Structure formats: structure tokens, C-alpha cells
Amino acid sequence: MTLYIVEAMLWLLVAALALAAAVRGRILFRDGLREGTMDFLRLLPKVLIGVVGSGFIAAIMPPDITARYLGPDSGFLGVLIAVISGAFTPGGPVVGFSIGAAAIKSGAGAPQVIAYITAWALYAVQRFFLWELPVMPRRLVWLRLLASLPLPFLVAAAAMLLGRP
Amino acid sequence: MTTVKPTPPSSPLPPIIKRRKRNPFDWSTAGIGLVMTTAAAIVFFRDGRDRFLEILYHDLRLFGDVLLKVAAGCLIGAFLARLLPRELVAKWIGAESGFVGLLIATLLGAVLPGGPVTIYPIASAFLVVGADVGATIAFITSWTLLGYTRALVWEIPFFGLDFVIWRTLISIPLPIIAGLSARLLARTIGKNWGDT
Numbered sequence: 001m002t003l004y005i006v007e008a009m010l011w012l013l014v015a016a017l018a019l020a021a022a023v024r025g026r027i028l029f030r031d032g033l034r035e036g037t038m039d040f041l042r043l044l045p046k047v048l049i050g051v052v053g054s055g056f057i058a059a060i061m062p063p064d065i066t067a068r069y070l071g072p073d074s075g076f077l078g079v080l081i082a083v084i085s086g087a088f089t090p091g092g093p094v095v096g097f098s099i100g101a102a103a104i105k106s107g108a109g110a111p112q113v114i115a116y117i118t119a120w121a122l123y124a125v126q127r128f129f130l131w132e133l134p135v136m137p138r139r140l141v142w143l144r145l146l147a148s149l150p151l152p153f154l155v156a157a158a159a160m161l162l163g164r165p
Numbered sequence: 166m167t168t169v170k171p172t173p174p175s176s177p178l179p180p181i182i183k184r185r186k187r188n189p190f191d192w193s194t195a196g197i198g199l200v201m202t203t204a205a206a207i208v209f210f211r212d213g214r215d216r217f218l219e220i221l222y223h224d225l226r227l228f229g230d231v232l233l234k235v236a237a238g239c240l241i242g243a244f245l246a247r248l249l250p251r252e253l254v255a256k257w258i259g260a261e262s263g264f265v266g267l268l269i270a271t272l273l274g275a276v277l278p279g280g281p282v283t284i285y286p287i288a289s290a291f292l293v294v295g296a297d298v299g300a301t302i303a304f305i306t307s308w309t310l311l312g313y314t315r316a317l318v319w320e321i322p323f324f325g326l327d328f329v330i331w332r333t334l335i336s337i338p339l340p341i342i343a344g345l346s347a348r349l350l351a352r353t354i355g356k357n358w359g360d361t
Contacts, residue, residue, distance in 0.1 A: 010237040013277075017244035028247055036243035039286060040236045047235055048228060053201025055224040059208050059216070101323035114332050117320075118339075121309045129196070135285040140292060144302045147347035151306070151339045158335045 046130050054126070058099070070116065072109030079156045082112045086119030086152065096120035115156035122148040242286030249294045258291070258300035267344040270300040274307025274340060284308045298351050303344030310336045 022029040069081050089096050100113045100120075123145055132141045209217040258266040258273075277287070288305050292298070311333055320329050 007233060007237075010234060010241070014237050014240045014244070017241060017248060020248055021244050024248070032244040032247050033240070036236075036240035039239040039243060043235060043239065047231060049198050049201055051228040051231055052221065052224040053198070053204065055220045055227075056201060056204035056208050059212070059220055060204050097320055097323040104324070110328070114335070117332070118310065118336065122306065131285050136289045137292060140288070140298060140301060143298055143347045143350055144305060144343070146350055147302055147343045148306065150346075151343060154342065155332075155335055155339060159332075162335065 043135075046134065049130070070103050070108035070112040072107075072112070074109065074112060078109065078112045079115045079153060082116035082156075083119040083152045086116040086121075087123050088125055089116075089120050096124070111156040111159035114159050115152040118155050119152040122151060238284075239286055242290045245287055246290035246293050249290070251295050254291065255295045258296045258304075260297045262297055262300060264341075266297060266300045267303045267341050270296075270304040270344065271307040271311070271340040274304040275311040277308065277312070297348070299344040299348035302347040303340040306343040307340035310339055 018029065018033070021032050070078050070085075074081070086096065089099060096117060100117050103116070104110070104113050128141070128145070132144075205217065205221075208220060256262070258270050262269070284305055288301050291301050291304065296304075316329050316333065324332075
């Protein structure tokens with residue numbers, strides 16, 4: 001249900017922008033439409049590889065080991081392991097969350113899992129190569145990566161200090 | 166053929182949307198493809214054909230779900246790049262926008278709809294029309310960490326509402342920190358990278 005709401009909101013935004021473009025001029029509208037479509041077609045094979053492949057990668061990862069090294073007593077080392085595993089978890093929309101949830105169920109600490117999710121969201125290696133480098137200017141990609149490096153550690157530290165409500 | 170060619174009167178948009186030509190299939194995609202194929206082969210030979218097909222069907226369905234969102238993201242990016250008035254972007258999140266620019270970019274990232282697949286084209290569009298690199302990075306970071314659609318669609322089903330709210334609250338300062346450090350980095354080492 002929520003999935004369709006998001007979908008609807010996205011396309012409403014597309015419609016609003018397309019309308020605004022059409023009001024500004026037919027050429028503007030046509031160019032935007034054409035470039036958007038071309039971008040989409042160019043991305044298609046990458047999306048296919050990424051989405052279909054991430055399920056297989058998740059299937060060959062050992063969840064019990066992931067959970068063992070991320071326990072609440074694992075401290076900073078656990079956070080470090082979490083950040084590294086987050087970075088190397090494939091970047092599909094489900095994989096990181098499902099592994100994080102599995103880790104919590106099998107006894108991982110909340111700060112470690114938050115560090116894991118944050119690292120995965122910020123710099124999953126696969127997403128980096130599949131999405132960011134092809135789509136964005138190179139300088140922006142590297143700057144973003146560098147600026148993001150400390151964030152999972154900061155958020156894990158905050159989670160440890162504040163504790164769960 | 167003839168007819169009207171009304172040069173748009175109020176369209177001060179220079180051709181800002183020139184993008185670099187790229188090879189349709191670059192080495193990084195090939196590398197990822199290789200890793201994926203290896204993983205698929207391991208599943209096939211270790212877990213058998215049924216498990217392989219089960220994962221394949223599941224992922225193909227996911228691919229179908231994602232397709233429309235990707236298309237929407239590309240169109241939003243393409244139209245935004247043409248519609249966003251440069252002066253406004255420059256004022257709000259441009260090089261001179263300072264700390265307020267980071268706040269605006271963070272807010273923008275949190276409220277714009279879409280998942281991780283739609284961010285990057287839109288962020289590139291921002292940069293093209295003159296946004297500051299720190300603000301753009303704050304925007305991306307905010308979208309990845311605070312974006313409510315992502316939490317709604319993917320995170321809450323796995324973790325529950327309490328955990329997600331808690332994680333989001335702790336993460337609120339992160340986009341601003343990322344934006345500030347990106348500005349600092351751009352000033353110190355970014356110059357050597359030359360063009361964008």
C-alpha cells in the first residue's frame with residue numbers, strides 16, 4: 001500500500017514538472033522528456049544487474065558470522081566491523097535492511113546495527129560503482145565519499161551515549 | 166516545413182545540460198556483473214536449481230517494482246535541470262549560501278520523494294544549475310539517511326517504528342556535518358581535481 005503512495009507521489013512530481021516545462025515551452029518539454037528517457041534507458045542494464053545480482057550475493061553471505069561479530073559487547077571493534085560489512089553489502093534496497101534486522105534478532109547491538117545501516121546507506125561499494133560514478137560528476141562522488149567516512153562512527157557513538165529510549 | 170519558432174522570450178537558460186559522453190558499458194558495471202554471475206553460480210551449484218530460480222524470480226519482481234521509480238527519477242532530474250532557475254538555486258544552496266544553504270539542502274533531501282535510485286540524477290541536476298558542492302552532498306546524505314519514503318517503504322517493515330524514529334533522530338545532524346566537511350575538503354584538496 002505505502003509502496004503505491006510513494007509511486008504516486010513520484011509520478012505526481014514528474015507530472016507537475018512536465019507541466020511546468022510544457023508551460024515554459026514545447027522545446028523545453030520535449031528536450032526534458034527525451035533526456036530523461038535516454039538516461040533511463042542507459043541505466044536499465046545497470047539496474048538489472050544490480051537488483052538481480054544482489055539477491056544472489058545476500059544468499060552466499062554467512063548471516064551467523066555477521067551476527068556474532070556485531071554483538072552489544074563488541075564495542076568499537078564491532079562498530080568498525082559493522083561499517084566495513086555495511087560498505088561491502090550489495091546496495092539493493094532490501095539487502096542491507098534485511099541483514100541488519102537479522103543481526104538484531106540474533107543478538108547484535110543497536111549501535112553496531114545503526115553503524116551498519118548508515119555505512120551501507122552512505123557508501124555501499126556496489127552502489128558507488130553502479131550508480132554514483134556513472135551518474136554524477138566524479139569530483140562530487142569522491143568528495144561525498146570522503147565527507148561521509150566518519151558519519152557511521154559518529155552516529156554509533158551518539159547511539160551508545162544516548163542509549164535506546 | 167515551417168511554422169512558428171518562437172524563441173522563448175523569458176528563458177535565460179543557457180545550454181547548461183551538456184553531459185559527458187559515456188561508454189554504454191563501462192568497466193565497473195562489467196566488474197559488478199562478474200561478481201554477480203559468480204554469486205549466482207555459487208548458489209546454483211551449492212544450493213541447487215530450485216533455490217537459484219526462487220532468488221531469480223524474487224529479484225526480477227523487485228526489478229519490476231524498481232523500474233517505474235527509476236524512470237520517474239530520471240525524468241524528475243531531466244526536468245529539474247531545465248526548470249530550476251539558476252539564480253534561485255545559487256541563492257538558496259549556492260557557493261555563498263553558507264550554513265543556511267546546508268540546512269535548506271538537508272530539508273530538501275528529507276522531504277523529496279523517492280528512494281536511493283532517484284537521488285543521483287537529481288543531485289547532478291542541482292550541481293549543473295549552480296548548487297554548492299557541500300549543499301549537494303548534504304542533500305544526498307539527507308536523502309539517504311533521513312528520507313521518509315525510504316524509511317516508510319523499506320526500513321519500518323524490518324525494524325519497527327520505534328527503532329526507525331530513534332535512528333532518524335540521531336542521524337539528523339549528519340547531513341550538515343557531511344556538507345561542512347565536503348566544503349572544507351573541496352577548499353583544501355578539491356582544487357587539484359580540476360573540472361567536475
